[in-house]
Amino acid sequence: MNTSSKATSAITQSVVYIKSSLQVKLLKPSHIYLSIASIAYTKKTHNMSCRDIEPLIVARVIGEVVDSFNPSVKMNVIYNGTKQVFNGHELMPLVIASKPRVEIGGEDMRSAYTLIMTDPDVPGPSDPYLREHLHWIVTDIPGSTDVSFGKEIVSYESPKPVIGIHRYVFILYKQNRGRQTVKPPVTRDHFNARKFAVENGLGSPVAAVYFNAQRETAARRR
Numbered sequence: 418m419n420t421s422s423k424a425t426s427a428i429t430q431s432v433v434y435i436k437s438s439l440q441v442k443l444l445k446p447s448h449i450y451l452s453i454a455s456i457a458y459t460k461k462t463h464n465m466s467c468r469d470i471e472p473l474i475v476a477r478v479i480g481e482v483v484d485s486f487n488p489s490v491k492m493n494v495i496y497n498g499t500k501q502v503f504n505g506h507e508l509m510p511l512v513i514a515s516k517p518r519v520e521i522g523g524e525d526m527r528s529a530y531t532l533i534m535t536d537p538d539v540p541g542p543s544d545p546y547l548r549e550h551l552h553w554i555v556t557d558i559p560g561s562t563d564v565s566f567g568k569e570i571v572s573y574e575s576p577k578p579v580i581g582i583h584r585y586v587f588i589l590y591k592q593n594r595g596r597q598t599v600k601p602p603v604t605r606d607h608f609n610a611r612k613f614a615v616e617n618g619l620g621s622p623v624a625a626v627y628f629n630a631q632r633e634t635a636a637r638r639r
Contacts, residue, residue: 469488469504469624469625469626470485470486470488472504472505473504473625473627475505476504476505476584476627478537478584478586478625478627481537481548482535482537482549482586482588482610482611483586483588483610483611483621483622483625484611484621486621486622486623486625487621488622488623488624488625489623489624490521490522490523490530490560490589490591490623490624491521491522491624492519492520492521492522492587492589492624492625492626493519493520493521494517494518494519494587494626495517495518495519495520496508496512496513496515496517497512497515498518500512502517502587502626502627502628503626503628504626504627504628505627505628505629506628506629507582507628507629507630507631508628508629508630509630509633510575510576510577510578510630510632510633511633513575513576513585513628513630514575515573515575516553516573518563518564518565519532519555519563519564519587520562520563521558521560521561521562521563521564521589521624522560522561523559523560523561523591524560524561525560525561526559526560526561526562527559527560528559528560528591528592529556529557529558529559529560529591529592529595529596530558530559530560530567530589530590530591530592530623531554531555531556531557531558531589531590531592531599531617531619532553532554532555532556532558532564532567532587532588532589532590533551533553533554533586533587533588533589533590533610533613534551534552534553534554534573534585534586534587534588535549535550535551535552535585535586535588535608535610536549536550536551536552536576536578536583536584536585536586537549537584537586538578538581538582538583538584539583540579540580541579541580541581542580542581542582542583542584543580543581547606547607548607549607549608549609549610550605550606550608551571551574551602551605551606551608552573552574552576552585552605553569553571553572553573553574554569554570554571554599554601554602555567555568555569555570556568556570556592556597556599557592557596557597557599570599570600570601571601571602571605574605576630577632578630578631578632579632580632581631582629582630582631583629583630583631584627584628584629585627585628585629585630586610586625586626586627587625587626587627588610588622588624588625589622589623589624589625590614590619590620590621590622590623591619591620591623592617592618592619593618593619593620594617594618598617598618599617599619600616600617
């Protein structure tokens with residue numbers, strides 16, 4: 418083999434020596450590329466998690482409704498075909514009168530998810546002594562689809578805030594026990610998302626988003 422061939426072979430079979438626990442490991446180029454891709458993916462996921470979590474912390478959704486969690490599944494909530502829910506945005510009562518389309522990501526269609534919509538500010542945010550009020554539950558949603566493929570075990574109830582500005586929270590859980598394992602609560606009143614998740618083996622949320630709404634007065638309609 419001539420010098421040029423040896424050089425080409427050396428490049429093709431390039432190796433990187435990494436010292437770990439006083440041992441030297443030999444990595445092939447394919448391993449190097451995988452490591453770089455893994456690092457990039459981890460960084461992207463971390464940035465996405467921070468972006469999704471921060472407004473939930475500021476609005477006390479994390480703390481008052483759910484515990485801190487790591488977002489791992491993409492979720493889009495869209496009312497009236499065009500009004501997408503973003504954390505902290507306000508939606509008018511007329512817009513949210515009918516249930517939204519909710520699209521979820523996930524690993525594949527074999528995974529099942531549960532969606533909850535709850536109001537932690539009843540009857541009013543300054544004294545929410547009736548916290549929480551349940552508005553919607555859909556179970557058995559296959560990953561990478563939308564709620565129309567799931568099973569609605571608690572029908573959608575239109576938000577009708579009377580006192581102050583209410584937060585309406587959508588929480589997505591992965592069903593760790595498989596399909597047809599999530600049971601509806603006895604009542605919508607005094608709902609507790611944390612307790613419901615524990616009782617049904619749902620674990621921590623995989624996604625969450627909330628919007629604000631308040632009573633629509635004649636002055637606000639003008």
